[in-house]
Amino acid sequence: MTLPAVLFGTIGKSVLTASSTWSAANMAELMTIVGIYVHAFFLIFAVGFPIVVLTLESIGILRKDDDYIRLARNASKLWGITFAAGAVTGTLVEFGLVVVWSGSIALIASMAAAPLVIELYAFIIEIVLIGTYLTTFNKFKRWKGAHVLVGVGVLFGTNLSAYMILAVNAWMQVPWGTGTLVAQTFLPWVPSLGPLVVDPAKVKTLATVLPLVGSSLLSSPGAFQLLSNFTSNPWIALFNPDANATYFHNLLAALIITSFLAASYLSFKIIKGYGSSGYNWKGLKVSFFIASVASFLQAVAGDFQGRFLYQFQRNIFNATEGIPPKGGYDPIVSLLLYGKLNHFFPGTSYLSSLLPSGDALGQLTISATNLYAPILHLLYYSMVVSGVIIVIIAIGHFGLYSKILRNLVEGLLRMKVETFVLYSSFAGAGLAIIASVAGWATREMGRHPWTVYGLITYNDVVNAHAITPLFTASIIALEIGILLAGVWGIYMVFFKKLGFKHKGGVHY
Numbered sequence: 074m075t076l077p078a079v080l081f082g083t084i085g086k087s088v089l090t091a092s093s094t095w096s097a098a099n100m101a102e103l104m105t106i107v108g109i110y111v112h113a114f115f116l117i118f119a120v121g122f123p124i125v126v127l128t129l130e131s132i133g134i135l136r137k138d139d140d141y142i143r144l145a146r147n148a149s150k151l152w153g154i155t156f157a158a159g160a161v162t163g164t165l166v167e168f169g170l171v172v173v174w175s176g177s178i179a180l181i182a183s184m185a186a187a188p189l190v191i192e193l194y195a196f197i198i199e200i201v202l203i204g205t206y207l208t209t210f211n212k213f214k215r216w217k218g219a220h221v222l223v224g225v226g227v228l229f230g231t232n233l234s235a236y237m238i239l240a241v242n243a244w245m246q247v248p249w250g251t252g253t254l255v256a257q258t259f260l261p262w263v264p265s266l267g268p269l270v271v272d273p274a275k276v277k278t279l280a281t282v283l284p285l286v287g288s289s290l291l292s293s294p295g296a297f298q299l300l301s302n303f304t305s306n307p308w309i310a311l312f313n314p315d316a317n318a319t320y321f322h323n324l325l326a327a328l329i330i331t332s333f334l335a336a337s338y339l340s341f342k343i344i345k346g347y348g349s350s351g352y353n354w355k356g357l358k359v360s361f362f363i364a365s366v367a368s369f370l371q372a373v374a375g376d377f378q379g380r381f382l383y384q385f386q387r388n389i390f391n392a393t394e395g396i397p398p399k400g401g402y403d404p405i406v407s408l409l410l411y412g413k414l415n416h417f418f419p420g421t422s423y424l425s426s427l428l429p430s431g432d433a434l435g436q437l438t439i440s441a442t443n444l445y446a447p448i449l450h451l452l453y454y455s456m457v458v459s460g461v462i463i464v465i466i467a468i469g470h471f472g473l474y475s476k477i478l479r480n481l482v483e484g485l486l487r488m489k490v491e492t493f494v495l496y497s498s499f500a501g502a503g504l505a506i507i508a509s510v511a512g513w514a515t516r517e518m519g520r521h522p523w524t525v526y527g528l529i530t531y532n533d534v535v536n537a538h539a540i541t542p543l544f545t546a547s548i549i550a551l552e553i554g555i556l557l558a559g560v561w562g563i564y565m566v567f568f569k570k571l572g573f574k575h576k577g578g579v580h581y
Contacts, residue, residue: 098535101173104548106517108169111556112162113513118155119199120235121327123228125335125360126152127221132359134217144356146210148335150566153207156199158559165552176534177524183303184250184271184310185241192237198230236320240310243319245525246516247385250309255527259434261427262387263527267313270306276528315385318377325371326512329463330505332364336498338567343495358473361494364501365467372464376409383410386526388424388438389519392446393453398422434522434530441521449519452511459508466497466504 126148133141170177181189206223213219248255252269254276256262310316339357342348383390390396394403400420407416421439428435472478472490479490486493524531 097538097540098532100540100542100545101535102531104545104552105166105169105173107549107552108162108166110510110513111552112159112166113509114556115155115159115162115559116235117327117330117509118151119159119231120324121329122148122152122155122331122335123224123231124328125332125363127224127228128363129356129359130221130224134221138355140352140355141359142210144352144359148356149207149210151563153203154559154562154566156203158555158562162552162555165555169548173536173540174524174531174534175536176529184244184307187307188237188240188310192234195230195234195237199227199234202227202230232324235324236316239319239323240313240316243313243316244310246319246520247313247315247381248525248528249313249315250304250306251528258527259432260388260438260527261429261435262424263385266385267309268306270309271304275303315381318374318381322371322374322378322512325367325374326505326509328367329364329371330502330509332360332367333498333502333505335360336364337502340495340498357494357498361470361498361501364505365470368460368463368467371460375460380410386519388421388442389449391418391421391424392442392449392519393515394418395446395450395454396420398443437522442519445518445521449515452515452518455511456508456515459504459511463501463504463508466501469497470494 126145129141129148130145133139133145170181202223206220206227209220209223247266249267250270251266251273253265254269254271254273255266256264258273336357339353339360343350343353343357347353379390382393394406396403396418398420399422400418402415402417404414407414407418410416421442425436425439428439468478469482469486469490470493472482473494482488482490482493520526522530522532524534
């Protein structure tokens with residue numbers, strides 16, 4: 074038999090294996106969730122923390138203050154550690170995409186090809202420049218700004234890499250370039266998603282064939298006939314309107330977390346009396362200021378992200394906002410979206426009524442939305458409430474610079490603004506982590522049962538071979554081991570020395 078005959082024969086059998094692939098997908102999802110969160114722990118430092126480091130160094134150069142240079146140099150060690158750990162965990166995640174989620178080859182070979190090729194070159198820029206930056210502090214005697222420019226080059230590479238990866242994720246959420254395909258096939262409430270630049274038949278053919286045939290497909294002479302002309306525009310993911318909102322939302326989240334963590338570390342040193350108080354306060358003020366500004370910008374970015382959710386993923390919007398199945402009112406959201414307090418939001422019962430007869434995946438989507446609605450609502454508002462508290466903390470922090478705010482903070486809290494800043498840095502770091510974890514969980518869990526929303530379910534792309542609990546546990550143990558190794562490295566560099574140094578004027 075020819076390869077196409079074998080492949081299309083396999084498609085006919087795929088329905089019989091649906092239950093087993095769903096089970097495999099559920100097992101695979103556990104290890105993927107842990108892997109992505111472990112990777113994200115290090116990734117946020119690579120994406121957000123360089124802004125803190127470069128800001129400290131730039132202030133030091135402009136003010137000719139060596140304290141800021143020392144702060145930047147010491148902070149750059151964390152940048153280096155997390156970059157290395159991020160590269161390791163990123164490789165593990167990508168390996169998992171190809172081996173465990175073998176159907177993702179269809180994405181990589183089609184609409185994700187252009188972004189991921191650019192991401193590869195961006196990663197090369199990072200590798201080439203980060204070693205130079207970390208090893209050349211105080212080496213540029215004539216023009217110290219040259220060292221900052223090297224760091225800006227690393228920052229550019231890192232964020233270009235992050236943008237490309239997040240653009241692919243955004244396409245999985247909002248598959249731009251599929252026109253009305255999603256609405257006509259599975260989810261009628263989804264609006265037109267730009268021009269139609271994909272081959273609808275090949276979308277489902279590839280999604281069905283690849284998890285069953287796996288990498289052997291790529292070694293077959295006729296395999297690439299299935300991949301050719303999958304899309305007429307390989308750049309389409311970069312034109313997705315959700316890509317920019319996704320990138321800025323995640324960049325600001327990384328910046329808020331890392332800035333608050335830097336602030337809390339310096340607050341810990343001040344409270345415990347480690348090092349020079351003046352030196353630590355310089356770093357604390359800069360990092361807290363960056364976190365505060367980023368938190369204000371995040372409110373705007375979050376609003377845009379929420380609007381895209383409402384526009385393109387109405388069922389997930391209903392779950393996160395707690396709209397009952399029969400519909401209901403949400404005065405605050407109504408005011409933000411429509412400028413009035415009494416707009417009625419139809420619930421999932423209405424969305425279900427739009428589904429054509431026999432649309433099993435549409436019904437499965439509604440069922441998944443209703444099933445996950447309580448936890449999605451809890452996660453979403455954990456993110457929102459945490460964000461609101463962070464903004465309040467940020468406003469209070471500006472009491473360091475405003476007499477009016479100083480009097481307000483000290484009058485309400487009965488403590489000095491400096492004391493408020495010291496202790497609220499810990500709260501800011503904790504709340505930022507809660508918001509980030511909850512926000513990403515909401516985004517990914519809400520998409521169930523889809524890998525590409527409205528097009529490809531996640532059991533379509535999982536490897537057809539059995540994924541056992543033992544294998545899953547082994548991979549999770551490996552992922553947690555990498556996390557602990559990275560945390561141990563951070564501890565050895567930034568905390569262990571504190572216990573062996575005399576308190577006083579020593580800089581760390």
